[in-house]
Amino acid sequence: MIDIYPYNASTPANCPRCGAESKDAGELFFQGTHVLAEQNCSDCGLDFYVTLPIGHAALYPVVCARDGRYARYNRQEGSWMALPLIRSFQKDAGAEVEIALLQPNPGGELLLVNCLDSCFGHVFTKLWNVYLLKKQYPFKTLAVLLPARCCWLITDSEVEIWSVDLPLEELGKGVQGLDAWVKEQFKRFASVALSEVPVHPPLEGLDVDEILQARPFDLEDFEKLPLQLTFIWRSDRFWLNSRLLDLLYKASIKFGFQFLVRDMICFRQVHLLGRLRKRIQNALPEARFLVTGLNTSARFPKGWEDERVPHIVESVERRWNEIFRTSQVVIGVHGSHMLIPTALAAGFVEILPRHKVPHLTEDIGQQHGGRLGPFLGRFVDEFSSPRLVAHHVLSMVKGFGRVYGADCMEVQKKQKAIGVEREAFNYW
Ligand SMILES: [Zn+2]
Incomplete structure (x- = not known):
C-alpha cells in the first residue's frame, strides 16, 4: 500500500535529462493507467514525472519530462x-x-485500486486484487x-466504483479531468x-465464480457433457506455423x-484451424467447434460456429463465458485474451510465440492442482503443426478419465492418511 492522502513525498527518482x-515535489498526478x-531536478531544474510502483509500472518504472521530451525506461522490455x-x-x-x-460509501479509511x-x-x-x-x-x-465497460465485474455492493466511460483503447492516451475528479473524492475520506x-x-x-458470475467447468462432467472445443481468435496475433x-x-x-497482408494472414490461420478440426473430428466425430473473439475478418468454413463480434458489450462477454465454461478444451495464441477462457474451461492448449516464453503462465487462469494441472494445461511452440495441436487435444480428451481417476484416488488417499494421523493425534 502507498499512502497517497495525505501524501508523503518520498518517491526517489533520477532526472531523465x-x-x-x-x-519529490509532494504532488501526485492521476494520468489514467498510471499514477x-x-x-523537480535540483541540478538542471527540469520538471518531470515518475511512475508510482503500481501495476506494470512496478516492473518497468518510467521517468518522463512533463512535455515528454526526455524519458528514461526499460527500452528492451x-x-x-x-x-x-x-x-x-x-x-x-x-x-x-x-x-x-x-455505490458510494460514507467515508472511512479508503483503499483505492486503479x-x-x-x-x-x-x-x-x-481487478482480482479488489476481491483479495x-x-x-x-x-x-x-x-x-474501472473502465465503465467492466463495472459488471464488481458484484460486491459495498465496493465503491469510480467508473470511467471511455473505450479501453482510448485509456492509454490518458483521461482528461481524472486527476481533479479523483482528488475531489479523497476529501470524503480520513x-x-x-x-x-x-x-x-x-x-x-x-x-472465479464470484468475479465472473460463471461457474468454471465441473471436471465431474468432463465425459458427460457434449464435447466442445473453442478457439479464441485475436485480431493482432496469429498461429501461422510458417x-x-x-x-x-x-x-x-x-x-x-499490415493492411496489405492481413487477409492472407487471417486466411492462413483459418486454413490451419480447418486442418486441426479435420484431424480431431476424424478421431472424435461428435466434437463441436466454436470460435470466439473480436473481429469478423476471414470467413470460417462449415463445421465451425462463428461467435466472433466486431465490438464487445457485456451481453457478449456473458455469452462467451457460457461457451468457455462448457468447453472441454480452449485453444489460442498466448495473450491476455486467454485469461478468462482458461479460467472457465476444463483444459487449454496455448500456442506460445518464442519471445513470450518468459511470460509463460501470465495469461492463464486455470486453477487445477496435482497432475491435472499440466495434463489439462498444454503449451506448444508457435511453429507447431495442426497435427501436433490435435495430438494434444486428443490426448487430453481421451486420457482424461485415467488421469482424473488417479488424481482423485491420490487425494482420497491423502485425506485418509490425514484422517489416520488426526485419529492417532487425538488418541495420544
Ligand atoms: Zn536534471
Missing part, C-alpha cells in the same frame, strides 16, 4: 508500457470523458477505478492508500503495411 537525483509523482505514457504528454491530449461515482488499462486482460487481473483486498481488509472502505495492484496475484483463494509468414507479419507491423 541529466541523471541527477531529484526532489505519477511530480518531481518496458517500451510497450512506457511509450503510450510518454506520447500522452506529447501529442495525445486525452479524451473528454464522463466519470461516475457508483484498474484502468487499455488491455482487458490487464483490467481483469488488476476485500478478504484481507474487511473493515476498510474499498474503491476501484485517509487514502493506493494498492500496488500486483499484476500476477496468487490464483489460490480466487473465486517462418516466412511470421517474418512477413512482423515486418508488416514494423513498417506499417
Whole structure:
C-alpha cells in the first residue's frame, strides 16, 4: 500500500535529462493507467514525472519530462508500457470523458485500486486484487477505478466504483479531468492508500465464480457433457506455423503495411484451424467447434460456429463465458485474451510465440492442482503443426478419465492418511 492522502513525498527518482537525483515535489498526478509523482531536478531544474510502483509500472518504472521530451525506461522490455505514457504528454491530449461515482460509501479509511488499462486482460487481473483486498481488509472502505465497460465485474455492493466511460483503447492516451475528479473524492475520506495492484496475484483463494458470475467447468462432467472445443481468435496475433509468414507479419507491423497482408494472414490461420478440426473430428466425430473473439475478418468454413463480434458489450462477454465454461478444451495464441477462457474451461492448449516464453503462465487462469494441472494445461511452440495441436487435444480428451481417476484416488488417499494421523493425534 502507498499512502497517497495525505501524501508523503518520498518517491526517489533520477532526472531523465541529466541523471541527477531529484526532489519529490509532494504532488501526485492521476494520468489514467498510471499514477505519477511530480518531481523537480535540483541540478538542471527540469520538471518531470515518475511512475508510482503500481501495476506494470512496478516492473518497468518510467521517468518522463512533463512535455515528454526526455524519458528514461526499460527500452528492451518496458517500451510497450512506457511509450503510450510518454506520447500522452506529447501529442495525445486525452479524451473528454464522463466519470461516475457508483455505490458510494460514507467515508472511512479508503483503499483505492486503479484498474484502468487499455488491455482487458490487464483490467481483469488488476481487478482480482479488489476481491483479495476485500478478504484481507474487511473493515476498510474499498474503491476501484474501472473502465465503465467492466463495472459488471464488481458484484460486491459495498465496493465503491469510480467508473470511467471511455473505450479501453482510448485509456492509454490518458483521461482528461481524472486527476481533479479523483482528488475531489479523497476529501470524503480520513485517509487514502493506493494498492500496488500486483499484476500476477496468487490464483489460490480466487473465486472465479464470484468475479465472473460463471461457474468454471465441473471436471465431474468432463465425459458427460457434449464435447466442445473453442478457439479464441485475436485480431493482432496469429498461429501461422510458417517462418516466412511470421517474418512477413512482423515486418508488416514494423513498417506499417499490415493492411496489405492481413487477409492472407487471417486466411492462413483459418486454413490451419480447418486442418486441426479435420484431424480431431476424424478421431472424435461428435466434437463441436466454436470460435470466439473480436473481429469478423476471414470467413470460417462449415463445421465451425462463428461467435466472433466486431465490438464487445457485456451481453457478449456473458455469452462467451457460457461457451468457455462448457468447453472441454480452449485453444489460442498466448495473450491476455486467454485469461478468462482458461479460467472457465476444463483444459487449454496455448500456442506460445518464442519471445513470450518468459511470460509463460501470465495469461492463464486455470486453477487445477496435482497432475491435472499440466495434463489439462498444454503449451506448444508457435511453429507447431495442426497435427501436433490435435495430438494434444486428443490426448487430453481421451486420457482424461485415467488421469482424473488417479488424481482423485491420490487425494482420497491423502485425506485418509490425514484422517489416520488426526485419529492417532487425538488418541495420544
Ligand atoms: Zn536534471
